[in-house]
Amino acid sequence: MAQQSIGSVLVPAPGTKYERYARRPRRFNLEKWAWIYMRASGVLLAVLIFGHLFVNLVSGEGVKQIDFAFVAGKWADPFWIVWDVLLLWLALIHGANGMRTLVNDYATRPALRRVLLGLIALATVALLVLGTLVLTTFDPCLGATAETAAAIPQCAIK
């Protein structure tokens, strides 16, 4: 389908004919579950994100408290590991699905669409694996010297 660009929207070029694709009924509809996921994760993320921002930036000494020791202190508590794992997975998939929607809307060339969707999937999986690995295997004393260990309460105990 030939198209012309008017502003940022694509409309059919004058005189071109276009057909609607044939519909294919499917038993599992990704779009429906993606739509539901966006709303459900959105509600949870509102709580998780504002909780995260409050604990890190407002409570205690505020923004000045953030350093390696502060993060290590948080992740000594399984509560914050669960919180951050949830935040990571829900937010990353939420964002990736939003980008997938944009690509589906605006990338009309099939090859370009496949490449962009592949890149989004790749980036999402890589970030999820790396992030989850860090959160579940985090050891604040790893590689700490005698001097730096003193600054981290968990290492000092050992």
Next chain:
Amino acid sequence: MAEEMHGVDPSAGHDVSVQEMGAVQQFTVTMIVRRFDPETMEEPVWQDFDVEAYSTDRVLDVLHKIKWEQDGSLAFRRSCAHGICGSDAMRINGRNRLACKTLLKDLDITKPIYVEAIKGLPLEKDLIVDMDPFFASYREVNPFLMAHSDPEKGKERRQSIAAREIFDDTTKCILCAACTSSCPVFWTDGQYFGPAAIVNAHRFIFDDRDDEAQVRLKILNDKEGVWRCRTTFNCTDACPRGIQITQAIAEVKQAIMRGRP
């Protein structure tokens, strides 16, 4: 429309006291029309016309004056000219409106009025677009009563006032395509069912005399179905019948999630 009500030409006499009762204001209005001739042009061009008009005129009257008195080659659709047939949906000052329901006095006529064809459907000539893709998606939702039982012999199908009320809003559609051609998701590739098709599916999905709501819910539970709606509300703003289209689409989404109307 409210924000467009900037009044009338100041030169046309605000001094009502010296005017006769019932006198109609007359003024010159500039209308800039996006013209396209498929035989000679690659791209549409804007052409302006100065027209003597009255405050009681509608955009359609001005288009008539252009066609009848200035340039007979101007092409546009209109049938009833009274907001019922839905032929003359067009983009007026950037908003989808029926030309026959848009009064000049509701527009800022100190500035030119821009008129162009509705977007997202293939342009055929001037203000005329190919409506086939629009009606193709309308037909796909089975916009007719599908009942498995016969009404009592010699009687009509009975329906309570409350049951009729549920889908009353979506019975008002005149298929002018103002909503579908204002939808940015429809503009992208024209594959989305579009607001008008979903509105007409809604009209039968929530009709308790109809027995095939499930069929329509299945059709709209599609990659190009209700889930592509981003609740932009352009359709609700464009509808000349004031149908709450975005709400109707949301009701169909909920029905699909429930699995029943």
